[in-house]
Amino acid sequence: MGQNIGTLIIFGASGDLTSRLLLPGLASLLGSSRGEELHLIGVDRGDVSDADWHATVTASFASESSALATKVAKNSRYLKADVTSKDDLARVLGEATGRVALYFALPPAVTILACTTLATMDLPKGVMFALEKPFGTDLASARKLNRLLETMLPEEQVFRVDHFLGKSTVLNLLGLRFANRIFEPLLSAPNVERVEIVFDETLGLENRAGYYDKAGALVDMIQSHLLLVLALTAMEPPASLDADDLRGAMAQVLRATRTQRKNGTSSRRARYGAGTINGRALPDYVDEEGVDPARGTETLAEVTLEIDNWRWAGVPFMLRSGKALGVGRQDVLVVFKEVPHLPTGLTGVAGPSCLRISIKPATLDLDLVINGQGDPFTLERSALHSDLGSGELSAYGEVLAGLLESDPTLSVRGDVAEECWRIVEPVLAAWRKDAVPFESYAAGSAGPTAWQ
Numbered sequence: 233m234g235q236n237i238g239t240l241i242i243f244g245a246s247g248d249l250t251s252r253l254l255l256p257g258l259a260s261l262l263g264s265s266r267g268e269e270l271h272l273i274g275v276d277r278g279d280v281s282d283a284d285w286h287a288t289v290t291a292s293f294a295s296e297s298s299a300l301a302t303k304v305a306k307n308s309r310y311l312k313a314d315v316t317s318k319d320d321l322a323r324v325l326g327e328a329t330g331r332v333a334l335y336f337a338l339p340p341a342v343t344i345l346a347c348t349t350l351a352t353m354d355l356p357k358g359v360m361f362a363l364e365k366p367f368g369t370d371l372a373s374a375r376k377l378n379r380l381l382e383t384m385l386p387e388e389q390v391f392r393v394d395h396f397l398g399k400s401t402v403l404n405l406l407g408l409r410f411a412n413r414i415f416e417p418l419l420s421a422p423n424v425e426r427v428e429i430v431f432d433e434t435l436g437l438e439n440r441a442g443y444y445d446k447a448g449a450l451v452d453m454i455q456s457h458l459l460l461v462l463a464l465t466a467m468e469p470p471a472s473l474d475a476d477d478l479r480g481a482m483a484q485v486l487r488a489t490r491t492q493r494k495n496g497t498s499s500r501r502a503r504y505g506a507g508t509i510n511g512r513a514l515p516d517y518v519d520e521e522g523v524d525p526a527r528g529t530e531t532l533a534e535v536t537l538e539i540d541n542w543r544w545a546g547v548p549f550m551l552r553s554g555k556a557l558g559v560g561r562q563d564v565l566v567v568f569k570e571v572p573h574l575p576t577g578l579t580g581v582a583g584p585s586c587l588r589i590s591i592k593p594a595t596l597d598l599d600l601v602i603n604g605q606g607d608p609f610t611l612e613r614s615a616l617h618s619d620l621g622s623g624e625l626s627a628y629g630e631v632l633a634g635l636l637e638s639d640p641t642l643s644v645r646g647d648v649a650e651e652c653w654r655i656v657e658p659v660l661a662a663w664r665k666d667a668v669p670f671e672s673y674a675a676g677s678a679g680p681t682a683w684q
């Protein structure tokens with residue numbers, strides 16, 4: 233391929249994702265050393281004037297303004313179209329110049345319909361597809377969508393977007409693990425007690441019921457993002473970071489990953505009720521506009537997984553994510569086993585050493601047990617702390633750079649997307665059957681009391 237993208241077409245241009253994440257990410261890329269000129273076309277079903285579209289783009293670009301971003305905003309266009317209509321799609325594609333990238337910033341069910349229509353058309357040569365998460369709505373639909381895409385374009389032209397793979401802190405796992413002899417040999421079952429991958433947020437629903445109420449915390453975060461963080465934490469060292477090696481290593485460890493109990497009951501779920509977070513009152517989740525209480529959507533999900541391979545057999549990996557919690561915690565925590573024998577005479581609190589790679593803020597802490605400052609034979613805990621760089625591009629900027637440069641390294645490969653669904657399927661089934669209690673917590677709390 234080699235040639236950069238000439239036109240970026242965003243389907244779902246009026247959506248929250250486009251203005252809140254995608255366009256600011258594009259601005260971050262355009263203002264960086266990797267920015268290249270392109271033609272931006274926004275597509276959606278509503279009537280939006282070019283002037284209103286320019287205003288949306290300009291507002292979203294404001295945080296990262298640059299001469300190139302201003303030019304792209306000025307030349308961008310809005311087209312009204314139904315992405316499931318062949319005629320409309322042909323008209324939109326007819327407006328593109330150079331190589332084209334189609335960004336599906338749409339709910340998964342609409343993306344599937346749009347792809348089904350596009351499969352009946354002649355596609356522009358070298359076209360790239362970028363598909364937002366969640367990829368499909370379950371394992372069966374993800375498989376079906378993958379088989380459909382295979383008939384349309386080569387895998388390296390399909391970008392399944394996970395902006396977590398663009399987060400510099402997540403990518404820091406690679407440097408930390410594979411460029412330091414002191415960590416890698418210790419990351420294995422004989423030395424590690426357990427691993428926690430947690431993304432607890434203080435944010436509530438934030439007017440996203442249309443999407444979130446159908447997804448829930450398990451699909452929104454664990455299936456879509458945290459399993460990929462698990463893959464980077466637990467995979468075998470790849471020979472290189474090219475797309476085949478890196479994604480092959482991720483796929484391999486995910487294939488060995490399963491729920492701790494096969495029936496999906498090694499999981500917990502809960503939903504927030506009314507409460508206060510940092511002085512901000514939040515209504516009960518079910519009272520938020522657009523929420524259908526009958527769906528029984530969870531806003532806090534936890535799953536315990538195991539990786540059936542030589543390195544990790546028997547080590548629990550706890551993945552958790554929730555909204556409206558009192559304290560945000562977003563990190564990967566490796567808890568090491570205690571020493572086999574503490575010499576008699578050393579007193580005080582020993583406890584395990586822990587390695588914490590914090591995704592937000594970008595920090596690294598190694599908690600150690602050392603000789604105390606007062607009595608040298610009394611143990612104390614101490615932390616080695618480091619701030620991690622935040623990277624030149626935002627997470628969306630990094631992912632868009634890969635898309636526009638046609639480098640799939642940071643996109644989710646088809647089989648990986650299917651594995652992520654396969655891993656959570658038993659949990660979804662157990663929850664559907666009510667085999668796992670549906671608990672509750674007040675917004676602003678630390679989660680259900682029983683979990684603490």
Ligand code: BG6
Nearest residue numbers: 395433435452453456457592627
């Ligand atoms: C998104 C989820 O993909 O990631 C949100 O849909 C979540 O629910 C968000 O809040 C977290 O990522 P970030 O980059 O905004 O911290």
